[in-house]
Amino acid sequence: MKAIQMSAFGGPEVLNYVDVEEPVPSENEVRVKLHYAGVNPAETYIRQGGYAFFEPELPYIPGFDGAGVVDEVGPGVTRLKPGDRVFVSSSLANLTTGTYAEKVVCDADVVYQLPESISFEQGAALGVPGTAAYRALFHRARVKPGETVFIHGASGGVGLLAVQLAKYIGAKVIGTAGTEEGIELVKQAGADAVLNHSEPGYLDAIPSTTDNQGIDVILEMLANVNLVKDFTYLNKYGRIVIVGNRGSLDFNPRLAMGKEADILGMAVWNAPIDEYNESLIGIEAALKNGGLNPIVGKIYPLKEAQKAHVEIIEGKAKGKMVLKINEK
Ligand SMILES: NC(=O)c1ccc[n+]([C@@H]2O[C@H](COP(=O)([O-])OP(=O)(O)OC[C@H]3O[C@@H](n4cnc5c(N)ncnc54)[C@H](OP(=O)(O)O)[C@@H]3O)[C@@H](O)[C@H]2O)c1
Missing domain, CATH: 3.40.50.720 (NAD(P)-binding Rossmann-like Domain)
Structure with a gap:
């Protein structure tokens, strides 16, 4: 599958558009075929190295947030099934792979249902x-x-x-x-x-x-x-x-x-896991009953993640920035 991967810390140029092996879900994990991924300022801090909250092992596929469709569930997952429209909010999850990719594998606990009224690009605006x-x-x-x-x-x-x-x-x-x-x-x-x-x-x-x-x-x-x-x-x-x-x-x-x-x-x-889960349940409910309707701004193709990283820091915000990955 296509993904953005970094093999060194540094400027936006360390983000490479490459082919990597598709990840496979283990117990209590799901794999989501992503349509959009969210771009956050934190991902630029992590890219530079030395970020106080998270320093990944390299090579690393960035990204915590995204939306798409579940395409495989690991043993023990009952809350989600293949075909479900979902959003992913994996900043506190045990991440095998990031969301700047065609597919992500993560703990089922950080994958939530996306109502039909909310588009995939809006779903990618949730997470962090x-x-x-x-x-x-x-x-x-x-x-x-x-x-x-x-x-x-x-x-x-x-x-x-x-x-x-x-x-x-x-x-x-x-x-x-x-x-x-x-x-x-x-x-x-x-x-x-x-x-x-x-x-x-x-x-x-x-x-x-x-x-x-x-x-x-x-x-x-x-x-x-x-x-x-x-x-x-x-x-x-x-x-x-x-x-x-x-x-x-x-x-x-x-x-x-x-x-x-x-x-x-x-x-x-720093969120205790019960408070983190509570926030995701609250977000899922607010999406369903009209309390949340995310506003998406600039959309870059996945392969232009470097440009997105420059813009999220240097540009003016006009809604939530996302990367487009797959056609719906
Ligand atoms: N603590 C956490 O857990 C956490 C989580 C997420 C984000 N953050 C941080 O929170 C900040 C916002 O994140 P984001 O995702 O919303 O980023 P974003 O989408 O890039 O938005 C940045 C926001 O900051 C505003 N801003 C720029 N200059 C400002 C000023 N002088 N006074 C007040 N606001 C100003 C921007 O307004 P204009 O562009 O319209 O000027 C825009 O509304 C970032 O620093 C990010 O790293 C922290």
Whole structure:
């Protein structure tokens, strides 16, 4: 089968489009014929080597997320059968192969049903971003209906799903994006208001968009840039969840004291397995009953994974980026 494989850590050029042997499922594993795979910033960190949460053995086929059809089940698998439309979310699974490939083999426990109403490219948008959005909102911030949630960086993979999940449970949601196209997508996801984080003074609109009620919870996609200003309109006892960060900053801890605010780290890699499974069950349910409808952005053919890795870091987010693998 065709796959993207890396035999060294480094820049995007280490991602090679090659022929590899088809993987075979063992006990409690399934093989999924993939139509699309999700591309996440984390896969570029892993590609470079030295990523704190995951350092694979080489050669390595990247990718944790994807969607397609089950084509073989190993002994002991009863929940899934060949022909099932599914999504794969394998970041915490015992991975034999990655999803940047025509087929993936993984633990049956991280493969979930995809309703007919959700396309395969949408299914590939779930995995890491879905479990991150769910964990940040519900396991870390413990968001409640009626609270106001500010999604600082809402136009990408995690942000758009977080907007939908927070709206689904009855929160008020303000999102940000850095382009007009991104702003439209965040509105389409259901945000009550959208601000442009590329414009100076964009936070000044928060009092009028919240009827001066302020913000209870912030999901932060770029903490090194935004953490200090996040405190401006955060309410007393507010919670900030650090989802994304690409550097360090000068921070006065008095900001947190003054509001008795909680700064909460989040990394899906740290999720206890029962909470991880709970998030996938929640995502599967939200897909079925209309709470989640992933918004896909740029689609690259599998063989152009190198370009996708450059774009996910350097480009502006316009929905979730995916790789196209097989025709439906
Ligand atoms: N902790 C975890 O477990 C976990 C899991 C998944 C992702 N992440 C991290 O979370 C971040 C987002 O992931 P993703 O998959 O959503 O990536 P993505 O699809 O590439 O989206 C990136 C998001 O960050 C926004 N952004 C850019 N500049 C910003 C700024 N100055 N202030 C606020 N937001 C800004 C982008 O907006 P525009 O492009 O519109 O400007 C976009 O909404 C990444 O750093 C990723 O590594 C962490």
